[in-house]
Amino acid sequence: MKRYDPQSIEPKWQEIWEKAGVFKTPAAPKNKQYVLDMFPYPSGDGLHTGHPRGYTATDVVSHYRRYTGHDVLHPMGWDAFGLPAENAAIKKGVHPAENTAKNVERFREQLKRLGYSYDWDREVNTSDPDYYKWTQWIFTELFKAGLAYRGAGQQWWCPKDKTVLANEQVIDGRCERCGSEVTKKELTQWYFKITEYADELIDSLDELDWPEPIKAMQRNWIGRSEGAEVMFESDTGPITAYTTRPDTLFGATYMVLAPEHGLVGKLTTKDQVAEVNRYVETAKRESDIARTAEDREKTGVFTGSYATNPVNGEKIPVWVADYVLATYGTGAIMAVPAHDVRDHEFAKKFKLEIRPVIGGPAAEGSDEEMVLPHSEEGVMFNSDKYDGLPSDQAREKIVADLEKKNVAKPKRGYKLRDWLISRQRYWGTPIPIIHCDNCGPQPVPEKDLPVELPDVKDYLPTGDGRSPLAKATGFVETTCPKCGGPAERETDTMDTFADSNWYFLRYPNPRQKDGAFDKEALKQWLPVDTYVGGAEHAVLHLLYARFWTKALADRKYLGFREPFKSLRNQGLIMAEDGRKMSKSLGNVVNPDDVIEAFGADTFRLFELFIGPFNQDAAWDTRGIEGCYRFLKRVWVFGQSLLEATDGPDQETDIAEAGLERAVSKATKRITASIEQFRFNTAVSGLMEALNDLQEQTAKTGPRPAYRPYFERYLVLLSPFAPHLAEELWRELDHEESIFTQGWPAIDESAVADDTVTIPVQVNGKVRTTLELPADGLSEETVTKAALADASVKKHLSGKPKKVIYVEGELLNLVG
RNA sequence: GCCGGGGUGGCGGAACUGGUAUACGCGACGGACUCAAAAUCCGUUGCCCGCAAGGGCUUGUGGGUUCGAAUCCCACCCCCGGCACCA
Numbered sequence: 001m002k003r004y005d006p007q008s009i010e011p012k013w014q015e016i017w018e019k020a021g022v023f024k025t026p027a028a029p030k031n032k033q034y035v036l037d038m039f040p041y042p043s044g045d046g047l048h049t050g051h052p053r054g055y056t057a058t059d060v061v062s063h064y065r066r067y068t069g070h071d072v073l074h075p076m077g078w079d080a081f082g083l084p085a086e087n088a089a090i091k092k093g094v095h096p097a098e099n100t101a102k103n104v105e106r107f108r109e110q111l112k113r114l115g116y117s118y119d120w121d122r123e124v125n126t127s128d129p130d131y132y133k134w135t136q137w138i139f140t141e142l143f144k145a146g147l148a149y150r151g152a153g154q155q156w157w158c159p160k161d162k163t164v165l166a167n168e169q170v171i172d173g174r175c176e177r178c179g180s181e182v183t184k185k186e187l188t189q190w191y192f193k194i195t196e197y198a199d200e201l202i203d204s205l206d207e208l209d210w211p212e213p214i215k216a217m218q219r220n221w222i223g224r225s226e227g228a229e230v231m232f233e234s235d236t237g238p239i240t241a242y243t244t245r246p247d248t249l250f251g252a253t254y255m256v257l258a259p260e261h262g263l264v265g266k267l268t269t270k271d272q273v274a275e276v277n278r279y280v281e282t283a284k285r286e287s288d289i290a291r292t293a294e295d296r297e298k299t300g301v302f303t304g305s306y307a308t309n310p311v312n313g314e315k316i317p318v319w320v321a322d323y324v325l326a327t328y329g330t331g332a333i334m335a336v337p338a339h340d341v342r343d344h345e346f347a348k349k350f351k352l353e354i355r356p357v358i359g360g361p362a363a364e365g366s367d368e369e370m371v372l373p374h375s376e377e378g379v380m381f382n383s384d385k386y387d388g389l390p391s392d393q394a395r396e397k398i399v400a401d402l403e404k405k406n407v408a409k410p411k412r413g414y415k416l417r418d419w420l421i422s423r424q425r426y427w428g429t430p431i432p433i434i435h436c437d438n439c440g441p442q443p444v445p446e447k448d449l450p451v452e453l454p455d456v457k458d459y460l461p462t463g464d465g466r467s468p469l470a471k472a473t474g475f476v477e478t479t480c481p482k483c484g485g486p487a488e489r490e491t492d493t494m495d496t497f498a499d500s501n502w503y504f505l506r507y508p509n510p511r512q513k514d515g516a517f518d519k520e521a522l523k524q525w526l527p528v529d530t531y532v533g534g535a536e537h538a539v540l541h542l543l544y545a546r547f548w549t550k551a552l553a554d555r556k557y558l559g560f561r562e563p564f565k566s567l568r569n570q571g572l573i574m575a576e577d578g579r580k581m582s583k584s585l586g587n588v589v590n591p592d593d594v595i596e597a598f599g600a601d602t603f604r605l606f607e608l609f610i611g612p613f614n615q616d617a618a619w620d621t622r623g624i625e626g627c628y629r630f631l632k633r634v635w636v637f638g639q640s641l642l643e644a645t646d647g648p649d650q651e652t653d654i655a656e657a658g659l660e661r662a663v664s665k666a667t668k669r670i671t672a673s674i675e676q677f678r679f680n681t682a683v684s685g686l687m688e689a690l691n692d693l694q695e696q697t698a699k700t701g702p703r704p705a706y707r708p709y710f711e712r713y714l715v716l717l718s719p720f721a722p723h724l725a726e727e728l729w730r731e732l733d734h735e736e737s738i739f740t741q742g743w744p745a746i747d748e749s750a751v752a753d754d755t756v757t758i759p760v761q762v763n764g765k766v767r768t769t770l771e772l773p774a775d776g777l778s779e780e781t782v783t784k785a786a787l788a789d790a791s792v793k794k795h796l797s798g799k800p801k802k803v804i805y806v807e808g809e810l811l812n813l814v815g
Numbered sequence: 816g817c818c819g820g821g822g823u824g825g826c827g828g829a830a831c832u833g834g835u836a837u838a839c840g841c842g843a844c845g846g847a848c849u850c851a852a853a854a855u856c857c858g859u860u861g862c863c864c865g866c867a868a869g870g871g872c873u874u875g876u877g878g879g880u881u882c883g884a885a886u887c888c889c890a891c892c893c894c895c896g897g898c899a900c901c902a
Contacts, residue, residue, distance in 0.1 A: 341900090814882050
């Protein structure tokens with residue numbers, strides 16, 4: 001008997017499949033399925049154990065869909081631009097282009113060793129000019145539509161590395177690379193107007209088959225709130241405040257402006273000037289980290305001015321304090337210390353009036369200590385004609401009344417900000433803009449795209465707020481596409497998330513020359529049916545890609561508004577010690593070593609068996625050995641059938657009935673598991689089925705007659721362990737690949753057992769089980785059989801008062 | 816603080832729309848094979864009492880609904896993730 005040798009089987013089939021083009025995408029799909037992984041960032045460390053978890057899942061789904069008659073698009077590519085690639089290149093002293101190409105090579109090779117059924121002809125690479133040409137084209141489209149604009153903005157800045165940092169590279173207020181505390185730097189930057197789509201981005205989440213946590217994160221991130229803008233008159237003009245609780249207006253006892261608010265200067269009276277200026281200056285200098293620190297004490301200064309509360313004509317003091325953010329709402333608030341913890345804290349410190357206006361009956365007359373949680377509803381008091389109204393009604397009524405006087409209007413607030421995409425870094429898509437003194441910023445015309453990233457020697461970040469491209473004179477100097485006069489190119493590059501915003505639109509026709517995407521091909525394949533990746537992209541890639549899809553749909557380039565119909569997240573693979581895998585902890589498992597020791601099939605199987613797909617799981621050396629043992633058992637069982645010779649036939653009928661049941665049951669269970677993304681139970685189903693097959697076969701010993709059942713089993717196994725399944729399939733004398741087969745049919749009549757085990761409960765406790773023939777399970781028969789049982793008699797005195805019988809399931813006798 | 820997800824054997828985890836809790840795997844124990852070990856195979860394995868037959872208990876805690884609850888409802892405790900002075 002040959003022994004199981006994945007090291008020789010696996011490369012052999014990988015080569016044969018590739019040569020024969022077994023997994024090429026069908027040209028004219030009828031019953032399409034677009035099954036997509038979030039494409040990897042090809043880091044220098046190569047594949048880590050987390051990658052194959054998602055990739056194996058989509059591979060299983062792809063195979064399963066093909067088996068069930070679907071035409072499948074299952075591509076792979078590289079998110080190759082970006083800061084980490086550049087940082088790694090700098091560290092190694094190798095040009096980012098060269099380093100990235102090398103990393104891509106390695107990743108591709110590693111993925112191929114895992115035997116995935118990707119259509120490698122469709123590979124895309126975001127750092128390829130043929131790709132980023134179209135990233136730039138989309139940018140110019142958005143620019144023309146007013147969705148890409150230039151504005152002054154504050155950007156994270158690392159003083160030690162002398163470079164700007166992407167938001168995602170600021171971790172707990174510190175630079176990801178060197179650990180120093182980041183500050184902010186004022187720079188003129190490019191933004192994408194994602195806020196224009198805030199409402200749709202929230203509202204259409206409801207239609208998506210996405211994990212609830214991801215939807216919740218997007219909702220939180222966009223942070224929509226319903227409120228009102230209310231105007232407070234002052235001697236120097238109106239101050240507009242944003243509030244979500246206009247019902248508390250009678251409790252507004254002071255106002256607060258953010259230090260950056262435009263009216264601060266105007267409102268400050270002579271005798272307060274010195275103090276206010278000092279405060280505003282300090283606030284400016286202080287880092288955001290310090291300003292938003294967890295338990296920071298409230299600070300602030302009185303401006304000397306008063307504003308008039310529109311509901312009661314009361315004069316209330318106007319303060320400046322940094323607990324009010326300039327960037328949210330109007331940068332000014334009406335403070336209601338009785339019903340807002342922050343205002344309450346501030347009022348206590350500066351001895352300002354605290355006046356409750358909402359409460360339940362118990363709250364009436366209680367002292368100033370009472371602070372209602374912000375969300376709580378109650379009944380109005382201290383509020384003139386609104387007294388006695390429930391607060392939610394008062395909220396609408398007060399705004400409506402003030403609206404009539406033109407001093408308030410309903411308004412929605414959002415936490416979402418426009419997406420800052422400028423990066424003063426080399427390794428990214430150049431922003432395709434030409435700055436002309438006469439004409440202003442002009443988009444580079446399509447015929448001149450791509451604006452190629454010049455091959456410069458000095459690509460180190462400069463630290464002066466401009467990208468290293470600014471030093472490439474030949475790149476910078478150009479002419480204005482509008483007036484033909486001398487002009488300069490934009491030297492910043494785009495955030496990498498722009499590159500990954502549309503790659504899924506490129507796969508249907510990745511070599512398209514005359515456009516970013518092929519309308520016909522898009523119609524055939526999009527939207528993505530199954531999208532799989534980590535939850536860490538919840539509010540980055542997944543939000544940005546939705547935004548671009550909508551923006552492109554509005555320009556009539558796309559016929560759909562949501563790119564990913566169904567999304568699933570894979571959990572992280574932790575180290576065996578339960579911590580994150582990291583080089584410094586020395587607990588990293590290298591996929592290459594795993595493949596070498598056990599083979600790709602075992603690796604794939606284990607990554608799915610390790611636990612529920614969406615939950616984190618710790619690596620487990622014993623666990624992977626278990627999977628290896630299982631595949632070995634499959635191998636040995638297959639070999640035994642291959643070597644089997646005919647024997648006396650009398651007994652095989654019984655065994656065959658058992659084999660049919662085993663395979664049909666397994667098919668049913670595994671089908672359901674795959675469709676529900678429960679791959680861990682799919683693998684247990686495969687294990688269970690092998691146990692059943694072995695048990696049935698043991699009745700007579702292996703016989704050639706049993707091969708067809710095992711062949712169906714191999715089809716079930718093949719999405720998980722393709723190499724082993726193919727090898728045994730061909731040994732069983734098949735010319736064609738196992739992947740040309742159909743998914744096994746389920747014989748429902750075979751699944752049902754001949755006898756059924758009915759648990760019998762007395763007063764809800766199981767006292768015995770009855771083995772009864774599956775037909776003729778009437779309540780009468782079962783009850784009769786149950787009452788004859790000794791154990792039932794013992795626990796049931798006399799006749800049962802009540803009998804509950806669930807057909808074929810259970811009998812409960814209540815005494 | 817707000818939002819989301821979870822608490823099931825020694826461990827990872829199973830359990831369809833309320834119907835035998837602990838599938839599958841790991842580990843452990845006993846046995847076979849072996850000079851021996853590894854590998855492999857067979858058996859046992861939720862906990863407690865009992866020689867046994869048998870009995871009792873058990874899905875974070877406490878209550879409730881139900882003939883019957885891991886599953887539904889209420890209250891609470893703990894763990895993980897995201898956001899956070901967003902008015």
